[in-house]
Amino acid sequence: MLRNLSVVAKRSNSTAATLLKTPLYDCHLQYGGKMVPYAGFEMPVLYKGQSHIESHNWVRNKCGLFDVSHMLQHKFTGSEAAALLQKITPIDLSKLPINSSSLTVLLNKNGGIIDDCIITKHGEQDYYMVTNAGCREKDTAFIKQEISDFGGNINHNTFEGTLLAIQGPKAKEILQKFTNENLNEVVFGQSKYLDLSSIINSQIHLARSGYTGEDGFELSIPSDNSVQAKEAQDFFNILINEYPEVVKPIGLAARDSLRLEAGMCLYGHELTEELTPVEASLAWLIPKSRRVEESNPFNGSSKILQQLADRTTFTHQRVGFLSKGPSPRDNNKILDKEGNEIGYITSGSPSPTLGGNVAQGYIKRGLHKSGTEIDIEIRGKKRPGVVAKMPFVPNNFYRG
Template sequence: MFSRRLIGSVLRPTYAQCRRMATAPVGALSRTGLYDFHIQNGAKMVEFAGYEMPLAYGDIGQVASHHHVRNSAGLFDVGHMVQTNFRGPTATAFLEWLTPSSLSTLGAYSSTLSVLLNETGGIIDDTIITKHSPGAYYVVTNAGRRTEDLAWFNARLTEWNEGPLAKEKGPVEMEILEGWGLVALQGPKAASTLQNLTSFDLRGLKFGRSAYVPLDGGSTLHVARGGYTGEDGFEISIPPQQTEEVATMLAKDPVMLVGLGARDSLRLEAGMCLYGSDLDESISPIEGALAWVIGKDRREKLDFIGGETVGKHLKQGPPRRRVGMIVDGAPARHGAKIFLPGTDELLGEVTSGIPSPTLGKNIAMGYVKNGNHKKGTAVEVEVRDKRRTATLTPMPFVPTNYWRG
């Protein structure tokens, strides 16, 4: 899902940062249900969002893993993410108060990317919301924002359940799926791999949809079609006692186990944010190029937390905008300054950047002043005290391959 770097935030490292931590001792960290599975498969474990997570496996490098996902299929452990159920007769209204998405018109077993907003319209976290029914939602948020998100949810639930709508129609309850596994099967061969393990016809499960899918062996699991790589794929929620069994079933040829390094380069090529690097509590969804998550009806009423700022940015334009860019010469990393060519006028800064394994070019995303964000605009990026030419380019950098039927 999206990145981070605010003071007081828990840093979610880029691949380069993960590499630096790979030899560092790991302290008292949380572990997913697949920790032993990772060790048995030769994983190099690093600290990530308060968890011990695999950076890579064995001698397989980040670039090789990246290409394997683009051309075949990879399996990621994303069990560090926070999985939560919200239930109650006013669940839709509650979540529409917390987010700008049109959940009332969302179909059953449909998902949407959304954002939790603070009172000033800043993004507390990005989230995937899946609607099972008007009174039941499955929500996934970032591990690195667990403390902030759960505190926000609990405070707002108390406020909501003491209000007139909840008292009239019923309260909302939150259930955290502690210890549950979550794996992402991604790549052009993901569907055929999963289809071999189920009688459920996956052709009818389109991008952004979910279902309870029976797998060989008797398990019936929540499967959502989507992911964080830009490829076709699935995110599969698994009860604690079955997590390793299901991962073992999925991790068969042609599937490769893939770690954080390739996950970061895949998501950046797909133009997806990492919370803390590309999004934080000072950035509105309009600045973050996420205006599309705001439903048409929500733009009119603005009856959600942070709506006043969002409405102002929609009407007047935001102060800055998230953009993609191709950088010449050397890759620009997080924090690199962006200038108007030939001047000292600072336009913004890079939030994520890598050499793209797929394109063979240096790609980056960042923020620039509104008005300087049009595609094709030439800028200069300061890399190792030297100005590099760069061109703003639309995202995703690599075309997505979602299954739309």
């Protein structure tokens, strides 16, 4: 797993002297975080006294805290904001209820994925979006250019702060201790602004979501100055110190294996600008209302809708794999039983929950059905595997 994360870290051109730090950086050092370069930030991969497997299993059974403050937060307002977002993504914001969110993708002119993102609708002219840290320069340049080309009444701002993911089956039980809001009324995909006891003196944005497949929340905590940053740190510390039998800080290693078991994509691995949502098995992100190009065009819609209508127009598709032995890693070749190359791995990991390995990759259509036996070439040797449905571990999202 550490090897796999080091590949991701190499995508950043930052040196140790230029790495950014999140508002929770000192907390990571306090709890023995092993810090590594990740998407231009210095981030914890593991914490002292925890193995990767222990961290992973803790989140599956209790409650883990993930610092995801390296993600970039955006605000779009104005009468043309929705129209702009519906040009650069395939989302249908008219179908999204107020204070609800949806996964979607930023698309280039050819339908390739610039980044995946979460868009939350706070009002008909008010939208909140979170994008990946490693794509922040590319994303902001793309959005700026699209707004310039589009014109109209659109205001776009990005902002930094503390983003804290509280994940696991005990997440709601713990967070409920700090608010008078009934969290049972906030289901997966919904959000709201609320107060967190007297610890944080400004409202935080709470979303019931996450990147682990478990129930949980992501909290956007204002950290515009040292006082607010200290409040976020105090809240992080209180969660850990007052509930040590339930809550632990968790690093990047477990975050990656958890999202893999949940069948979730990692940008730069499963998603790139050369791949469309259809090839990435994300066609479900394109609602029926956006599949009539004449009335609802979006970037790359001609190509994407053609792929939806005729699957023979593309050659490879994202699928999951199970295997034994050494874990598959990105760029390992996928072979059929005759030894012909038929695809490639995009990411893989030992599975603490299932045993064996889980992986994702792209395979030739026609060979993408679950149960298809394949070989994965790892360090010059063929290792048997099988195409498998995702998620590998059932999701436990709270839906009321």
